[in-house]
Amino acid sequence: MRFLMFVVDDPDLAGTADASAVPWVEDATVKRVRLEGDRLRPVSDATTLWPKDGGGTFVSDGPFAETKEQICGYDLLECADLDEAVEVAAKHPMAKLGAIELRPVWQ
C-alpha cells in the first residue's frame, strides 16, 4: 500500500544535527520503497485558497495553518503495511529533528 509521507520541520530543532536527507533518499529509492518526493519551498512562498461567503473563493498568502512546524517536503512510499512505513520513515533525519506524518493513500 502507498503512504504519503509529510516531512515536517521544527525551527527549534533545526541545525541541531545533520539534517541531510540525501543518504535516506538514495537508500529508500534503491530499495524501491520510495517512489518519488521532493523538498517544498518555504511557507512564505505558499498560497492558500479559501471559500468566500456567498460562493467562489479568495486567495491569501501563506499556509492554511499558522503553526510553528511546517511541511518542508514529501515522499511517496510503497510499503507492505504501516510497520514497514514506520521503519522506513524512522530513518529519515527529520524524524528526530521535526516530525513525519504518514498518511495512507486512498486506494
Place this chain on the structure above:
Amino acid sequence: MAVKDAVDEAFRTEWGRVVATLIRVTGDWDLAEECASEAFASALATWPRDGVPRRPGAWLTTVARNRALDRVRSAAAESNRLRGLAPIVSEEQECAQPDDAVPDDAVPDDRLRLMFTCCHPALPLEAQVALTLRTLAGLTTPEIARAFLVPEATMAQRLVRAKRKIRNAGIPYRVPPAELLPERVAGVLGVLYLLFNKGYSRGELSTEAVRLARVLVALMPEEPEAGGLLALMLFHESRRATRVDAAGDLVTLADQDRTRWDRAMIDEAVAVLDTAFDHARPGPYQLQAAIAGCHATAVDAKSTDWQRIADLYALVARVSPSPVVELNRAVAVAEVDGPAAGLELVEALRDSLAGYHLLHATRADLLRRLNRLPEANAAYEEALALAPTEAERRFLTRRVDGLWD
C-alpha cells in the same frame, strides 16, 4: 445448568482465541466478532442436547469459521450471480464438521497477534484499551462503556473508528519482528496495567487484566516483563479483600489483616516472579513486583524489609525515573533512616508533584512523626483539597483529627 456453566467457562477462556483466529482467516474484524458470537449461541443451543464437546475451543473455532466461510461464499455467489458467473465453491472449501477439529495444540494461537494489533501505537490509547476488552476479553460494548463511564454510543463509535483505522492505516495483524518487539511489548503491558488499575477499586476489569496477563505470559515465555506484570497484579490483587473496611474506608498496608490476604495468589506471584528473574533482564514491572512482594511476604508490618524496598526503588528510578518513584523511595528511606531523611527527599519533589495529593499526604505524615504538627496540619489540608476520592478524603480527615491527640 452445568452446560450453561460450560458455555460460560468456554466464553471466558476461548472467546479471544476464536475471534483472533477468525480475524486471521477472514481479515474482517466485524465478521470475526459476529461469527464468534454465533458460535457461542450455537453452543448454548446444541451442547445441552449433544453434550459438551471434548475440546470446546476447537469446536467453537470450527463452527465460527464455517459461519464465516458460509457468509463469504454467499457474498461471492451473490456478486457472481450479479455478474452472471457460475458459483465457485471448491471441495476443500467445504465446511469441516466440528468433530473433525484438529487438536487444540496443533492450532496456532492467534491471540498474540491480536494483542499486538489492539495495542498498536498508531491507535489512540483509549481505543487500544476498548479494543482489547472487546476482542480479547469478550466484554460487550455496553459493559466497556459502563467501565469507562462514557455513553454507549461514544464507546461504540470508538470501537468502529479503531477497527476502521486498523484497516485503512495498514496496521498489520502479526507479532512484531524482533527489532520492534521491546517497544511494542511495552505498549501491550502498558494497556494491561492500565486496565488493571482502572479496575483497582471495583474489580471486574482487574480480573480481566490478570486473565490477559496470564495468556501473555503463556504465549511469551521469553519475555520476563510479562511475568513481572502478572506477578505485580497478583500481589496487589491478593490484598483486595482487606484494602477497605466494612464502612468503605481505606485501610493502610500496615493495618490490613494479613491473614485475609489471598495466600494462593501470593504464592503464584512469587513463583511467576522467580521465573521472570531467571532471565536476568530486570525491568520496571519485575522490580515493582519485587517491591509488592516484600510487602506481601512480610509476616507483619514490623518485619517488612524496608532496606530492600528502598534499594529496589533506587533500581526502578534508574530504569524508569519519575518523581512518583522517588516519592515511594522516600517513604521506604523514612522507614530505614527515620522520618527526617525521608522528608529531605520529599521536599525536593514539592515542585514536580505539587498537584499530587500523595506528595502532600506523605509530607504531612513525616512532619507528624517529627512532631512538627502545625506544618503537618497544613500539609494534610493541601492533600485533602487534592484527594480524588471520598474514601481518601475520609482517611485524611481522620488523620487531621488525630493529629493533636
